[in-house]
Amino acid sequence: MTTATKAATTTTRRGLSLRQRRILWAYAFLFVPLLFFLVIRIYPTLSAFNISLHTWNPLSDQRPFVGLANYQKLWQEMLTPTSVTRKAFENTLKYVLIGVPLQLALGLGFALLLNSIYRLVSVFRMIYFIPFVTSAVAVAWVWRWLYQPDFGAINLLLSAFHLPTQRFLFDPSQSLLSIVAVVVWQGLGFTIIIFLAGLQQIPDVYYDAARVDGAGRWPLFRHITLPLLNSTIVYLAVLQTIAFLRMFTEVLNMTRQGDGGPLNTTTTVVLRIYREGFGSLNMGYASALSVALFIIILAITVIQLRFLQRRFDY
């Protein structure tokens, strides 16, 4: 800020230098945002930790401090393979491990295809993007209808080709995959757009140079496209991992009574938080669960950034 220092010497008639006045303006401008972040973001974060140390029923005036009891209960449930909470964490891990690679692979694949054609690019881009802008609730119900075992469109299609019909959301071995498929389907357009933007940032000279050296399609992809897309891949991997860790809306709307069934095969950590906190009014325990989720998200973000953000030098 060269002008600020220059002007700092010229004192205004109100006795404040321009620099001082600008500091006041900065604080005035930031007053509302700062208040917002303190009251609506930071205070509730600390409050969540605090609630997790209490037995907290919103309907009761008695909210006794119980120390780490809620965390001990969480730990006990995690050690019990049959507990719903344990299932919720296991399922959430499955959602991430299946969903993220699938989302990234399909997104990159379609982005490469789109990048290799000339005609209809914007039409395709728009079509793939439609599910992303529609509400997850509407999408969940549409797919629930498509997945119906008896008259769902997918089974109608399967039987038209004389293939065995499936029970999808009602089959414990297919339920989680059926939900992952919907989430990937809905998010694909977004992933494609981000990959496409990343691909278009790669200078053509790299490809030209490699092609002069006689490189084929696969080596070009392996040694130029993929390394140069690294930051895009990291960005998307982190974003998608967090999104799958927070799975809730689809599960609530696609399972019978939103229970994460059948046999708890689709329930997630956030669904547990919701059920414990707002169903059983066990907000202390629900907060302990949410703190656990927070720690997992934080840890995974840090680890992924470390492992994936390798520098590529040429």
Add this chain to the structure above:
Amino acid sequence: MAVAHDLDARPTPQTVPSHRTGRRGSWFTAFAYLALILGGVVMITPFIWMISTSLKPAADIFKPDFFPAHPTLDNYTQVLTRTLFPRWYLNSLIVATLSTVSVAFFDTLGGYVFAKFDFPLKNVIFVLILSTLMVPTEMLVIPWYTMATQWGWADTYWGLAFPGLITATGLFLMRQFMQGVPNELLDAARIDGLSEFGLFWRIAVPLVKPAIAALCIFNFLGNWNAFIWPLIVTSKREMLTLPVGLSFFSSEAGSDWHLIMTGATLSTVPLLIVFFLFQRQIIRGIALTGLKS
């Protein structure tokens, strides 16, 4: 500034980069189109099936015909007159508009301050706001709910909107764009006697209008589709937002799939219209935010 980077700028045939042309066999191009068309069918068929079911009378919904044999709008009159769908539309519209106006103003102002001002504790405040990005909404809903019930915000528009009135992501996005506003321009206007707020409002804001537009669109879409917080903070039927209303309505509709699909269509179509109107800006904006992050 990467603002000028235009994703729609396709190369003209004369300047087509060589990696897109030439020796690569036409079989690959054919495969690309085939795969993209197949994928595209998978993308839109669910919506067509949704609309198709919504136009069928109850007796026909289990028939596999793509085009309804006896198309009817009865389902729409039924859903719109016998449920609170119109009210839920209004609620979603009010909440999304309230939050978007606030986000547009405060995120832009905050971004401007961080881009153009130097002041004590700047870095501390910056990191403080940045750190809020690490905390998932799910961790905050219980404290928010406690606040909302304590202060009488449950079942009000304010209660629905308050968590999203300012966003850290939007603020950082706007900071990036504000850094592209030339200081010389601001200095010149300051010498001409414009106040600090005037500099922001009359000089900086017009220069970042496209970014603000993108911010508004995403924020509106995000709010319109928000689910977990509206689900928690509302209990009165007439205060539900569209996604929550649709969720309750559908769970209660049993196997009346024609009505559920009508509800789904009603909550999807306005969004699709907005998307078709602004699709260029939306897609470009998404790509820009991706590149900026």
